Amino acid sequence: xxxxxxxxxxxxxTVEILALLQQPLLDLVYQxxxxxxxxxxxxxxxxxxxxxxxxxxxxxxxxxxxxxAHYQTSxxxxxxxxxxxxxxxxxxxxxxxxxRFCMGWAWREIRDGKAFDDMLDMVRGVRSIGLEACVTAGMxxxxxxxxxxxxxxxxYNHNLDTSPEYYDQIxxxxxxxxxxxxxxxxxxxxxxxCCGGIVGMGESLQDRARMLEILATMQPHPESVPINALTxxxxxxxxxxxxxxxxxxxxxCATARILMPKARIRLSAGRSNLSREAQxxxxxxxxxxxxxxxxxxxxxxxxxxxxxxxxxxxGATALQPFAE
Ligand code: SAM
Ligand code: DTB
Ligand code: SF4
Numbered sequence: 001x002x003x004x005x006x007x008x009x010x011x012x013x014t015v016e017i018l019a020l021l022q023q024p025l026l027d028l029v030y031q032x033x034x035x036x037x038x039x040x041x042x043x044x045x046x047x048x049x050x051x052x053x054x055x056x057x058x059x060x061x062x063x064x065x066x067x068x069a070h071y072q073t074s075x076x077x078x079x080x081x082x083x084x085x086x087x088x089x090x091x092x093x094x095x096x097x098x099x100r101f102c103m104g105w106a107w108r109e110i111r112d113g114k115a116f117d118d119m120l121d122m123v124r125g126v127r128s129i130g131l132e133a134c135v136t137a138g139m140x141x142x143x144x145x146x147x148x149x150x151x152x153x154x155x156y157n158h159n160l161d162t163s164p165e166y167y168d169q170i171x172x173x174x175x176x177x178x179x180x181x182x183x184x185x186x187x188x189x190x191x192x193x194c195c196g197g198i199v200g201m202g203e204s205l206q207d208r209a210r211m212l213e214i215l216a217t218m219q220p221h222p223e224s225v226p227i228n229a230l231t232x233x234x235x236x237x238x239x240x241x242x243x244x245x246x247x248x249x250x251x252x253c254a255t256a257r258i259l260m261p262k263a264r265i266r267l268s269a270g271r272s273n274l275s276r277e278a279q280x281x282x283x284x285x286x287x288x289x290x291x292x293x294x295x296x297x298x299x300x301x302x303x304x305x306x307x308x309x310x311x312x313x314x315g316a317t318a319l320q321p322f323a324e
Contacts, residue, residue: 008221008261008262009216009259010216010217010218010219010221011217012212012213012216012217012259013213014206014209014210014213017209017212017213017216017255017259018205018206018209020254020255020258020259021205021208021209021251021252021255022205025247025250025251028251028254028255028258028285029250029254029281029284029285031254031258032253032254032255032257032258032284032285032286033284033285033286035257035258035261035286036257036261036285036286036288038261039261039262040261040262040286040288042317043314043315043316043317044288044316044317044318044319044320044323045283045287045288045289045290045311045316045317045318045319046099046100046264046266046288046289046290046318046319047097047098047099047100047289047290047292047307047318047319048098048100048101048102048134048266048289048290048291048292049093049098049100049101049102049291049292049293050102050103050104050291050293050295050296050297050301051081051086051089051090051093051101051102051103051104052104052106052297052298053080053081053086053103053104053105053119053122054078054080054081054104054105054106054107054115054137055067055075055077055078055106055297055298056069056075056077056078056106056298057069057077057106058106058107058108059107059108059173060108060138060171060173060174061171061172061173062161062170062171063169063170063171063201063236063237063238064161064170064198064201064230064231064232064233064236064238065233065236066233066235066236066298066299067106067297067298068236071235071236071237072235073233073234073235073236074234074235075298080105080115080118082118083118083121083122083125086103086122086125086126087122087125087126087129090122090125090126090129090131091129093131093293094129094130094131096293096304097292097304097308097318098131098292098293099131099132099318099320099321100131100132100133100134100154100155100321101126101131101132101133101134102134102135102136102157102291103119103122103126103133103134103135103136103137104135104136104137104157104297105119105135105136105137105138106297107137107138108138108139108173108174109137109138109139109140110137110138110139110140110141110144112144116144116147119135119137119148120147120148120151121151123135123148123151123152123153124151124152127151127152127154130321131321132154132155132321132322133152133153133154133155134153134154134155134156134157134194135148135153135155135156135157136156136157136158136194138158138182139158139174139178139181139182140156140182140185140186141185142185142188142189144185145185145186145188145189145191146189148189148191149189149190149191153191154191154192155191155192155193155194155223155224156186156191156192156194157194157195157224157226158179158182158183158186158193158194158195159195159196159197159198159226159228160176160179160195160196160197160211160214160215161179161197161198161211162197162198162201162203162207162211163203163206163207163208163209163210163211164176164210164214165206165207165210166201166203166204166207169202170201183195183218192222192223192224193218193222193223193224194222194223194224194225194226194266195215195218195222195224195225195226196215196222196224196225196226196227196228196256196266196268197211197226197227197228198228198229198230198269199227199228199229199230199244199248199249199252200229200230200241200243200244200248200249200270201230201238201241202238202241208252212252212255212256212259215256215259215260216259216260221259221260221262221263222260222263223263223264224263224264224266224289225256225260225263225264225265225266226266226268227249227252227253227256227265227266227267227268227287228268228269228270229243229244229249229269229270229271229273229274230243230244230269230270231269231270231296231299233299243270243273244270246274246275246281247278247281249270249274249278249282250278250281250282250285251285253265253267253282253285253286253287254285254286256286257285257286257287258286264288264289265286265287265288265289266287266289266290266291267279267282267287267289267290268290268291268296269291269296269299271290271291271301271302272299272300272301272302276310276313279310280310280314283314283316288319289319290307292304292307
């Protein structure tokens with residue numbers, strides 16, 4: 001392994017990242033594991049639980065998303081959950097061992113008003129029971145980011161999803177620039193960034209490298225990087241996409257770890273389709289966070305019992321909240 005491979009860098013190039021992604025898998029995983037041990041000693045894995053507070057009927061046309069109003073899927077718009085309902089779910093998540101509680105809104109952007117005031121109450125409530133609070137709710141303004149920060153929001157999730165070059169094949173109702181502007185507002189407000197993307201949408205290896213390049217040249221790097229494997233949902237334009245080869249996913253996780261040594265790399269959507277062994281390879285490659293609980297936003301996730309057993313079998317522990 002080159003001596004410089006584990007330095008914190010923000011000047012990665014596409015060519016370098018492509019070379020990492022394409023090297024022999026065992027060399028790649030070895031390099032990623034070496035960086036991981038250096039920066040993140042111990043065997044702690046973060047358990048984050050997701051809740052869809054506002055489901056379906058979204059104005060955006062993201063080709064992967066079952067919640068877009070542009071497509072006919074089995075997901076129908078549902079009434080937004082109340083603060084009390086969300087708090088009851090957060091309390092249960094805490095009792096079964098989650099440390100981060102992530103709340104999702106199927107919105108193009110946050111608008112001021114009762115729904116936003118409720119969101120602020122949810123953030124305060126989740127923090128008051130000792131959990132980290134994360135929100136994902138589309139674009140936001142400086143002022144909204146500041147209000148979320150004041151309410152105690154730990155992280156805002158806003159994914160790049162793919163490369164700038166492939167973006168218009170996937171979404172046309174917003175631009176990459178819109179995405180970057182929101183990320184900037186979040187950073188300026190002092191909220192940590194949760195930003196990653198999806199693999200398995202028909203993108204090229206170059207697209208994967210470019211997405212990782214945008215993330216790895218941010219200064220500082222995002223604190224959390226979710227890597228989602230596309231869940232192809234019936235009714236969406238990507239319904240026919242074949243599942244990604246798990247070894248490709250391992251490559252993506254390992255490369256993300258090498259590029260962003262300190263980030264929490266989260267193996268996100270798609271874990272239900274992975275064997276235990278494939279997930280362990282991802283952990284070897286530097287993954288140190290998963291979604292925990294039988295549901296993501298609208299699609300399935302492994303059972304809690306299966307996940308607890310997996311962690312026990314490999315001798316991993318659950319990360320404590322606010323450990324960072
Ligand atoms: N509406 C907000 C937004 O798009 O930022 C927040 C919710 S959105 C569902 C959050 C993320 O979930 C997306 O950015 C995408 O990366 C991921 N996602 C959505 N549908 C997915 C699918 N079918 N497979 C994998 N990831 C998916
Ligand atoms: C992220 O990157 N993945 C999560 C979370 N951030 C919000 C969402 C995955 C959604 C998968 C499809 C669904 O369940 O609707
Ligand atoms: Fe809406 Fe987010 Fe789904 Fe896109 S990914 S359609 S913005 S909920």
